[in-house]
Amino acid sequence: MVTRQTKSGRGPASTAYVSHVLDACGFPPRMIRCTRLLDLVTTMDPEATMIYLADHVDAGRLPER
Template sequence: MPTLLHGASSSETRMLKIDDIDQQAHTVRLGKRAHAVPLDPASWTVLQRCLAHRGAWRTDNPHVVVTKRTEAGRIPTSAACLFPLLDDCGFPPRMVRSTRLADLVNTMDPKLVAAAFGMETHKPP
């Protein structure tokens, strides 16, 4: 959901920590984005289900996405663990994210999209 609706990268999803979630405002801090991302009801529901699943593991790992390999530690899960999640749609996370970003850039000001996603513009040499 974060990739499909919010253009989150695999890294942003993997690095998301419990402390990055604002339960009151229904927002999350993703990566280096300048502002917290407000979650729509569907994304919020998915996040709550993920947190409930994670809660059953009784782990001290601060990351939202936890696997059997990472539950005992404090490291994020590997990117390879996220790729199978989108297998049913037939597209890898990077393609889904790129499509979402392209859609936003075509419908909004590209500079605003870049700022919202924490991207920096590079000036030609």
């Protein structure tokens, strides 16, 4: 999401900004994200699902070093 602050850098839009943008629809960002994940899983696109989840790696699923 590109905002005035993010267009000049590499950081993500703030949670407060995204929440405010979504106020009118009545859904929190987490619900929209979960719905998107469900769609990716049911369409059997595992690569897209992994790309989408790459920022949240469950340490319990990583192999032992």
